[in-house]
Amino acid sequence: MSIPFAGKPRWLTKPGAKLERLIITYDVTKKRWYARVSVEVTLERKLDNGGLKAGIDLGRERLIAFVTEPLNESGEGVALLYRGGPLKSDYFYFEKKIAEIDKMLSDPKLEETDRCVLKDERGRFYEKRKRHKDQVFANSAADLARRARALRVDTVFIGGLRGLAHDKSGKGNSNMWSYRVLKQRLATTLENHAIAAFEIPEDNTSRVCARHGCEVVRKPRGLVRCPYGHTMHADVNAAMNILARGGGRVPMQVKVLSFIPTASKVIAVNEKKNSNPAPKAG
Secondary structure, X not given: OOOOOOOOOOOOOOOOOEEEEEEEEEEOOOOEEEEEEEEEOOOOOOOOOOOEEEEEEEOOOEEEEEEEOOOOOOOEEEEEEEEOHHXXXXXXXXXXXXXXXXXXXXXXXXXXXXXXXXXXHHHHHHHHHHHHHHHHHHHHHHHHHHHHHHOOEEEEEEXXXXXXXXXXXXXXXXXXXXXXXXXXXXXXXXXXXOOEEXXXXXXXXXXXXXXXXXXXXXXXXXXXXXXXXOEEEHHHHHXXXXXXXXXXXXXXXXXXXXXXXXXXXXXXXXXXXXXXXXXXXX
């Protein structure tokens, strides 16, 4: 049987790739056919890229905060910040559309034919919201993995909360999307780029200064202030603490790169450098 399809198989070009089961399904909501092929591939991990480590903190305002070990003798590392604004906007946009349909469906005088049409439309909104979220995760992970490879990173530590509090959906809080799904997407994508990923407990990583180990003071605009006189982004500080817990070296200066991940692409926002090194303790 010969089946025409859109796109191209990614893994079948790898040496030794073994084609496994082909599953063809029909999506009732989108009214489209999909084919999924399992491919068994052996990936070789290359360890000739410097062996740098990095830490990742996941959040709501900053979807991903990534910080590397020092890249040079001056003690400067790189921080990559991926904003969560587009994901929140998508969630509330589709939530509003779904609520409007639910309001119309609550009308007892509504014809059954119209009711069926509205239910189909509501199903499409749910599916589109999920697809947008998954694509934002995929684009963020792919962009991060490429940049991590360019920075000579081969080991990443991802912060993980204890329990399932961040895996349940809810309105108006940080549980709008499953962090477990994002962590799995990051780990898979990083490993596909020959970067090892490990989960590290992130308890109290936002409350302690990564450079001095003392308690920090929360400031406006997502900043934290250390008693020794320096201020940094709270998510960058948390990612540095996660890096330290994994055995990595904490950078004394950080070059910050900011990005906006969307369902279609990742947009680079700006580049700024924290040129002031942290004061030494004591």
